[in-house]
Amino acid sequence: MTAMLTVDNIVKVYRSHRTEVRAVNGVSFEVEAGTTFGLVGESGSGKSTIARCALRLIEPTSGSSSVDGRPITGLRGKELRSLRASTGMVFQNPVAALNPRLTIEQSIAEPLRTHTALRGRVLAARARELLDEVGLAQSHAERLPHQLSGGQCQRVGIARALATRPKLLVLDEPTSALDVSVQAQVLNLLQELRREYSLSYLLISHDLDVVRYMSDMAGVMRKGELVESGPAAEVLVTPSHEYTQRLIAAMPETPGAVPITERGTLITTPKVAEQL
Ligand SMILES: Nc1ncnc2c1ncn2[C@@H]1O[C@H](COP(=O)(O)OP(=O)(O)OP(=O)(O)O)[C@@H](O)[C@H]1O
Ligand SMILES: [Mg+2]
Known part of the structure; x- marks a missing residue:
């Protein structure tokens, strides 16, 4: 496995003139090719920070990361x-992640324009193809983000993330802003895309059921540290760490939520099934 x-060993300290927040304190893990690594942990435990540092969307204070064996630390420019x-x-709030003034087609074309030489008709055709890949209709292309539902906007977010044919997707709470029924649709779409394009996912979610359903491996963050990691079925079903046990015990029973019992089996209530 690669x-x-x-x-x-990533560390991230946020400094402003008065305060210092040690958001991530020496975290290491690997996402194997073609698998999903799920990261859980309470709010503020550093999940988004580690994801952003890993892709260098923000600079880590120390530590390093590599994508597909290529060190990303120290790279510049091109x-x-x-x-x-x-x-x-892919971000949590699908509507806020889109430019409100761009049509859906323009939004999807944007990363292609930045990272590829595609222009004009070929660019538009590729954007339409991506629309199709994420299960949106061609009629959505000319709309603005506010004219789509939350679930549809998240599909646009996924299409944008897929535009450059990446091998690795980082999904930061990709379904937490969505209704439960739409959540299941988006999760299933992500599973299909992963299989079809042999993608690897780093999935962040505060919803343990989502992580259990999606992940091969899982890690548990607490106060900037990874307190436990291993096969998702072990970590999230029979955790050894007391903090993970409390996290599982504290999981609220959401009325109408999609009950997920084991990996790969998404069990829907009849009501939810009707809406799928
Ligand atoms: N730009 C920033 N400047 C200062 N502190 C920050 C900044 N971003 C995050 N933090 C702090 O770093 C810590 C970790 O934040 P982070 O967003 O990584 O947590 P999280 O696990 O993603 O939480 P959530 O589940 O609520 O999204 C928190 O204490 C947060 O307040
Ligand atoms: Mg976060």
């Missing part, structure tokens, strides 16, 4: 942009 993403093009990121 690592698609290697995170090695080389950094080229390595970034082999990764994609």
Whole structure:
């Protein structure tokens, strides 16, 4: 097995003139090619920070990371942009992540314009193709983000992340802003895309069921540290760390939520199934 993403001893301290927040304190893990690594942990434990440092969307204070065996630490300019093009990121709030003034087609074309030589008709055709890949209709192309539902906007976010044909996607709470029924659709789409394009995912979610359903491996963050990691079925079903046990015990029973019992089996309630 080869690592698609290697995170090695990353530390991130946010400094302003008065305060210092040690958001990530020496975290290491690997995402093996073609697999999903799920990261859970309470709010503020440093999940988004580690993901951003790993892709160098923000600079880590120390530590390093590699994408597909290529160190991303220390890269500048063109080389950094080229390595970034082999990764994609999907964010929590799909509507806010889109430029409100661009049509859906323009939004999807934007990363292609930045990272590829495609222009004109060929560019538009590729954007339409991506629309199709994420299950949107061609009629959505000319709309603005506010004219789509939250779930549809998240599909646009996924299309944008896929535009440059990356091998690695970082999904930071990709479904937490969505209704439960739409959540299941988006998760299933992500699973299909992963299989079809042999993608690797770093998935961040505060929803343990989502991580259990999606992940091969899982890690648990607490106060900037990775307190436990291993096969998702072990870490999230029979955790050894007391903090993970408490995290599982504290999981609220969401009324109407999609109950997920084991990896790969998404069990829907009849009501949810109707909406799928
Ligand atoms: N730009 C910033 N400047 C200063 N502190 C920050 C900044 N971004 C995040 N932090 C702090 O770093 C810590 C980790 O934040 P982070 O966003 O990584 O947590 P998280 O696990 O993603 O939380 P959530 O589940 O709420 O998204 C928090 O204490 C947060 O307040
Ligand atoms: Mg976060």
